[in-house]
Every structure is written in structure tokens, then in C-alpha cells.
Amino acid sequence: MPTFHNPTADATEASEALRGLAHATRVFEDxxxxxxxxxxxxxxxxxxxxxxxxxxxxxxxxxxxxxxxxxxxxxxxxxxxxxxxxxxxxxxxxxxxxxxxxxxxxxxGRIAWHVNPAAAAPVSRWVSVVFLQGQDADEVLTIIDRDGTDAAIEHLAGFDMGEETTQAALVNGYVYATIPTGPLDCTTANGEYTLTYNHDHGHVSLLRIQPESKELEAPASRTPPVRRRVRRQARVVEEDDDWFAPSQSSSMPRGRAL
The missing domain is CATH 1.20.20 (F1FO ATP Synthase)
Known part of the structure; x- marks a missing residue:
């Protein structure tokens, strides 16, 4: 008990009390x-x-x-x-x-503690599928104006090569904890895809959600790109395996992520 008049005795007791509190607060049952x-x-x-x-x-x-x-x-x-x-x-x-x-x-004091904790929300990351700007983006922006954002997402989903796109994003650092957007960008989602676009700045971007349950591991080394043929809109286009590399047929970058 404190004496209220003996500083050395009360200091000793206060020290012991704080020592006990430090021990007791290691775990809170409630x-x-x-x-x-x-x-x-x-x-x-x-x-x-x-x-x-x-x-x-x-x-x-x-x-x-x-x-x-x-x-x-x-x-x-x-x-x-x-x-x-x-x-x-x-x-x-x-x-x-x-x-x-x-x-x-x-x-x-503003917390209402519940007896049964809620399940933690799953943490997801976003993989950049494609980023287009300038003339390359104009085609998609026209689709948005004419047919809507769902049609634009379906159009850009043709760039998604699944695991190859994921690995390319990992290698180039185009995996995000939150969707990268600018102050004037518009954003819309459809299923696993999220579309961001900006008419004023002339760019569009498609990202795919990567749930926490799917591990993201960058490859130990990057293999040389493999030539392949991809059919899009009744025409055959040859592209490198790396969708994030600049196109050989255009001065504007195609498939470059943010």
C-alpha cells in the first residue's frame, strides 16, 4: 500500500507494481x-x-x-x-x-469487441495484364464509348496469357497491392479483371486479381521469349512472349504495364 509520505518506499512499490503490470499484460484473455x-x-x-x-x-x-x-x-x-x-x-x-x-x-473506446472474431479478409494482389496509351489506347477507348466497359475488358482479356502474363509481371515488377490509378482515371471491374482508363490522357490498363491462395513466385531466371501466333479479331498477329515489351511494328508501347 502507498504511504503517501515516504517517496523511497512508494517508489519501490510503484516499481514493483509496474513490473507486475508488464508481466500481466503479456496476454489479454479479453x-x-x-x-x-x-x-x-x-x-x-x-x-x-x-x-x-x-x-x-x-x-x-x-x-x-x-x-x-x-x-x-x-x-x-x-x-x-x-x-x-x-x-x-x-x-x-x-x-x-x-x-x-x-x-x-x-x-x-470506439471498439466493440466481439466474442467470435470475424474471418480475416483475404489479401489479394493485382497483376498488370496490359497497359496501352496513345494510338494503341484509342481503339479501346472507342470500344468503351461505343460498346461499354465490359466489351473493352473482353477485348483486352485477349492479352492475358495466364501464368505467362503473371510471371512477366513478376519479373518486371508490375504486381500491386492496390490498383494503380491517377486522380482522373475511371475504374470498373468485371469478374477477375479491373479496367482503368483515362480519355484525357489517352491510356487504358487491364489488371487481373491474384487471390492470396495463389502464391506469386518470380522465376529464378528469365527464359528467352518464344515467338507465337495469337488470333485477335479475325487477324493473326505475331507477338513476343513478353507482352510488356514494345511492339516491333509500332513506335508506341503495347502491353507495357504501369
Whole structure:
């Protein structure tokens, strides 16, 4: 029990109490208990701030009685003033601790803890399938205006070669935690695909969602591209295996991701 008059005894008890609290808070059986603990901890920070301030005052008030081990009073007074300055700095830092703990308690008070935790939402990433701009994008933007975004997504899905596209995105760093968009971009989704487009800047992009359940691992080394023939819109087009490389028949990049 605190004595309220013996600082050394009460300091010892406070130290033991904090040691016990540090041990007890390693595990919370009921997370709702954190709010009550935060409240008591906040009160403790206020008291600690007062204690530090009073320790600083004691050092400066009694500095005339301070000596070093050799009996030098001037040296003792200098050390007393140094201790006062450090304690004042500590008190200022405790003010910041109080403010942050107070904000944490306010946020904690807005939590309604449920007995049965909800299942964690699956984390997904987005793989860039194709990015077109300039004249290459105009065709898709025309499809959007004429036939709608679903038709544009179906058109761009022809660039998706499945695992090959995924591996190319990994190699080139075109895998995103969130869909990359600009402030003026429009975004729409259809199934696993998300289309972003911007008429003013003249670019379109198609991304495919990669669920958490499907691991993404970049290949150890990249094999040379293989020539293949892809039929799109009643014409045969030869493209490199890397859809993100610039087209050989156009100065504008085709299939370049963000």
C-alpha cells in the first residue's frame, strides 16, 4: 500500500507494481480489458509526469547541499543543475506520451469487441495484364464509348496469357497491392479483371486479381521469349512472349504495364 509520505518506499512499490503490470499484460484473455488498463495507465503517466517535475525541483532547490565525492560543492551544484535539465526534458517527453496514450484510449473506446472474431479478409494482389496509351489506347477507348466497359475488358482479356502474363509481371515488377490509378482515371471491374482508363490522357490498363491462395513466385531466371501466333479479331498477329515489351511494328508501347 502507498504511504503517501515516504517517496523511497512508494517508489519501490510503484516499481514493483509496474513490473507486475508488464508481466500481466503479456496476454489479454479479453481484449475489452485493454480499455480499463489504458485508463489506469494514463492516470499513472500523469502521476509520473508530476513525480519527474518534482524531482527536477528538488535537485535545483537543494543544489547548495550538493557536492561531488571529493567534497567539491561547485561540481555538485553543476551536476544537480544538469540532473534538473534532464528531468525537465523527460517531463516534456512524458507530455507527448500522455497525449498519445490519451488518443489511444479514445480510439480503443470506439471498439466493440466481439466474442467470435470475424474471418480475416483475404489479401489479394493485382497483376498488370496490359497497359496501352496513345494510338494503341484509342481503339479501346472507342470500344468503351461505343460498346461499354465490359466489351473493352473482353477485348483486352485477349492479352492475358495466364501464368505467362503473371510471371512477366513478376519479373518486371508490375504486381500491386492496390490498383494503380491517377486522380482522373475511371475504374470498373468485371469478374477477375479491373479496367482503368483515362480519355484525357489517352491510356487504358487491364489488371487481373491474384487471390492470396495463389502464391506469386518470380522465376529464378528469365527464359528467352518464344515467338507465337495469337488470333485477335479475325487477324493473326505475331507477338513476343513478353507482352510488356514494345511492339516491333509500332513506335508506341503495347502491353507495357504501369
Amino acid at each position: 481484449p475489452a480489458d485493454t480499455y480499463a488498463v489504458l485508463g489506469d495507465l494514463l492516470a499513472g503517466v500523469r502521476s509520473l509526469r508530476q513525480v519527474v517535475d518534482q524531482l527536477a525541483t528538488a535537485h535545483v532547490t537543494h543544489r547548495v547541499r550538493a557536492h561531488d565525492d571529493a567534497g567539491d560543492q561547485a561540481a555538485g551544484a553543476t551536476n544537480a543543475l544538469a540532473a534538473t535539465a534532464e528531468l525537465q526534458q523527460a517531463a516534456a517527453l512524458l507530455d507527448a506520451v500522455h497525449d498519445r496514450a490519451d488518443a489511444a484510449m479514445a480510439a480503443s
